[in-house]
Amino acid sequence: MFENQTEEAIKQRILDRIDNSISKIEGTLTYDAISPTSIELAQTYINLGYIASKLDVDSLEGTELEQRVKERTGIERKPATKATTNVVIHGNIRSEIKKGDIVGSSSVNFISLENKAIGEEGYMNVNVQCEKSGTVGNVPTGAINFFPISIPGLSSVNNPDPVTNGYDAESDKSLLERYYAKVRTPATSGNRHHYENWAKEVIGVGDAKIIPLWNGNGTVKIVIVNQNKMVADDELVQKVFSYIEDVRPIGATITVTSATPQNIDIDSIVTLAPGYQMNDVLNKFKEEVESYRKDMAFKDNYISYAAIGNILFNIKGVLDYKDLKLNNKMESIVLGEEEVPIINSVNLAVM
Structure with a gap:
């Protein structure tokens, strides 16, 4: 914003305002007198730029983002559990x-x-x-x-069952998404946005889909995933039900369920660059695929075959790949309205 307000630019403007009858070349009293002022003014512009950046919520992070979001909407970051x-x-x-x-x-x-x-x-x-x-x-x-x-x-x-209900503190990205959902969507009188916001306020909920009138007039179905974008356990489902039951409009009948899993198996054959080990490539591929899965869960209605292929091709150490299959087919996987994709297995073989 104030990139052009440098020490030299400010100094030159001041010198230009001084009458030419007065010597103002470098080393003169006039020149030396305005140099400290130019430095301080340049620093002031730097500080102004920093302050101006704080007016944009997108440029905030950490505690500053928490404070701004809470001030404007009352939304607080979900703590780790x-x-x-x-x-x-x-x-x-x-x-x-x-x-x-x-x-x-x-x-x-x-x-x-x-x-x-x-x-x-x-x-x-x-x-x-x-x-x-x-x-x-x-x-x-x-x-x-x-x-x-x-x-x-x-x-x-x-432990007879996998443990899935440990959650990291809500990320800046997730907090910002909830902030924009609050300020950009009219959540009033128990409409769809209201139910979605209520569900997402519960610690442990990563996303929610609202299905109005799913079982007749006055019925609302809330389908949730946990904060890790996985199937929600019974305890979390009950927490969401109890929370919304206390704030919903009179006369509404709510049903809260977890998303159902759509298991996905990924198989492919790859050519590795010299010096790269399959375990390193496989682990990085799994990490990137999981990141993609979380980003699109409950947002897109399919797992893209092309996206998975692009992720694999861009893994460091992969020169090429062939025979990429998702659930034994060379095509995208369509997801049902209440389904969440779960990466069941990832297998890579070397050409």
Whole structure:
């Protein structure tokens, strides 16, 4: 905005305003007297440019973005959450686990949320919580499988289901999207935008689709995905239902469900550049595909065959590819209105 307001430009303008009868060449008293002023004025313009940039919400990030969004809309950044799950513990009858005892996976530990003892059946179900916030607690089935500190009478531990409800703090991108959704869409009197905003206000919700009149007059269906753009668990579905039930207009009947998964298998054959390892290429491809999946989930109604091919071709170390298939077909995958794409497997072979 003020890029042209440099020290030299300001100094020259000042010199031009001084009568030519006065010597103003470099080294004179006049020249030396205006130099500090030029420097300070140039810095003032730099500061003005910085301040002006803060007037544009798109240029803000972190705490500054949080403050501006909250001031204008009341929307607050969703905090990180600690993943919770149920584990099955086997051992001797009447052996106990206490609140605060630890069970572990290879990447992170989980803490028992309750005091419990093994019954006659020889095992017990225990609710546990990840010791760290964020997606680090999202571990696959069977990953929680040992006791970091031995507990007398307990022999084994296992999580029968994958853990999916650990969420990182809401990103600047997501917060900004909710901000614009609030200021650009008229959410009034329980219309579609109102229900969508309500759903997204619940911690753990990544996106929502609203289906009005889905089961007759006065009915509204809210389909959600979690913050990781995955299938929402029953606990999150119930949280959304309870929240909206308290704020919805009188007379509306709401139904909240999770999106259904559309599993996607990706297979292809690639030519690697010299010096590149398949594991590195495969991991980077998985990372980029997952980023694409999250970006388009609940926004596009298909997984693009061309987009996946473009991602693969642009992975560093890939010279070429052939026989790219999505679910064994060389075509895009169409998604139903209530479906969310889930990358089930990614397999790359070398030509």
